[in-house]
Amino acid sequence: MDRSNARYQRLGYLALNVSDLERSARFYEDIVGLQRSETRGNSVFFRCSDRHHDIVLHKAPTPGLKRIGWQMEAATQVQTLEQHFHGLGIPTQRVSNREAVDLAIDGGFRMREPTTGVLMEFYSHMDTASEVFHPGHTKIERLGHVVLASADMAETEKFFAENMNFKVSDRIENGVVHMRCFPNPLHHSFGIGAGQAAQLHHVNFMVTDMDDIGRANTRMKSHKIPIVYGPGKHPQSESVFFYFLDPDGLTLEYSYGMEEFPEQDARAPRLFPMKVESVDHWGGLPEPDFAKVGAIETAET
Ligand SMILES: CC(C)C(=O)/C=C\C(C(=O)O)=C(\O)C(=O)O
Numbered sequence: 406m407d408r409s410n411a412r413y414q415r416l417g418y419l420a421l422n423v424s425d426l427e428r429s430a431r432f433y434e435d436i437v438g439l440q441r442s443e444t445r446g447n448s449v450f451f452r453c454s455d456r457h458h459d460i461v462l463h464k465a466p467t468p469g470l471k472r473i474g475w476q477m478e479a480a481t482q483v484q485t486l487e488q489h490f491h492g493l494g495i496p497t498q499r500v501s502n503r504e505a506v507d508l509a510i511d512g513g514f515r516m517r518e519p520t521t522g523v524l525m526e527f528y529s530h531m532d533t534a535s536e537v538f539h540p541g542h543t544k545i546e547r548l549g550h551v552v553l554a555s556a557d558m559a560e561t562e563k564f565f566a567e568n569m570n571f572k573v574s575d576r577i578e579n580g581v582v583h584m585r586c587f588p589n590p591l592h593h594s595f596g597i598g599a600g601q602a603a604q605l606h607h608v609n610f611m612v613t614d615m616d617d618i619g620r621a622n623t624r625m626k627s628h629k630i631p632i633v634y635g636p637g638k639h640p641q642s643e644s645v646f647f648y649f650l651d652p653d654g655l656t657l658e659y660s661y662g663m664e665e666f667p668e669q670d671a672r673a674p675r676l677f678p679m680k681v682e683s684v685d686h687w688g689g690l691p692e693p694d695f696a697k698v699g700a701i702e703t704a705e706t
Pocket residue numbers: 552577580581596598609639640641642643644658660684
């Protein structure tokens with residue numbers, strides 16, 4: 406089977422499962438700083454861009470990751486990728502017309518990634534919201550990246566590289582692989598961490614100002630929100646990071662700054678040794694609750 410030559414615009418959106426929808430909705434609006442756009446049944450839509458949504462919260466018994474949405478460059482890319490998965494014998498399901506309307510996307514398909522079991526959706530267009538996004542207390546620039554833990558990092562990396570055309574930007578030996586959804590320039594829109602089992606590791610929001618990190622530190626402390634890592638600095642992307650927990654214990658990250666890659670003549674991936682300073686240039690350590698909660702939902706088709 407040939408390698409995929411799929412092309413992406415961006416990490417489109419994340420659907421997260423939360424145990425108490427209204428509690429989490431308040432948290433993502435008031436504490437994280439997302440804009441609540443609409444509620445449909447057991448789902449609440451949020452945005453930090455001019456698109457219809459970047460995060461959807463679903464009420465579910467087990468908190469974690471429901472689905473990852475990838476926005477491709479064009480509808481033809483979506484069809485070609487679907488054919489590629491068919492060639493591998495991987496089942497796909499079209500997004501129903503009704504769901505496409507609810508999600509404000511142009512259809513697309515879903516498939517379950519075989520090494521982690523995570524459900525992924527591929528589409529090429531999401532409607533813009535009726536109003537531009539006005540950041541609140543935190544100047545969130547975009548949904549930045551999602552990192553999964555995998556019991557077999559090498560196999561997960563191979564699947565994303567060969568079958569989805571993601572490119573490796575950097576690696577920490579036996580720790581994490583950072584990948585970009587080519588040709589999106591961000592150092593990583595996706596990461597794979599080493600784990601005992603597949604799990605959501607963390608969700609990242611990029612901010613435009615170093616002050617957003619400092620203010621978040623103060624805000625989380627005053628609301629008694631667990632801070633689980635940082636402020637610190639990741640040597641790979643050169644971003645200043647700050648990790649905290651949502652009400653279910655899901656790990657969220659704000660980061661400021663990120664390397665961008667050209668489409669042509671990109672630098673080669675680097676290999677960082679497994680040591681504290683490879684994760685935090687300033688030598689900090691995570692708290693025990695860092696990236697501990699985040700089941701991958703396997704029920705939805
Ligand atoms: C703590 C994570 C797993 C890590 O090891 C390093 C870097 C990360 C990340 O995966 O969160 C970044 O976001 C980064 O380099 O920007």
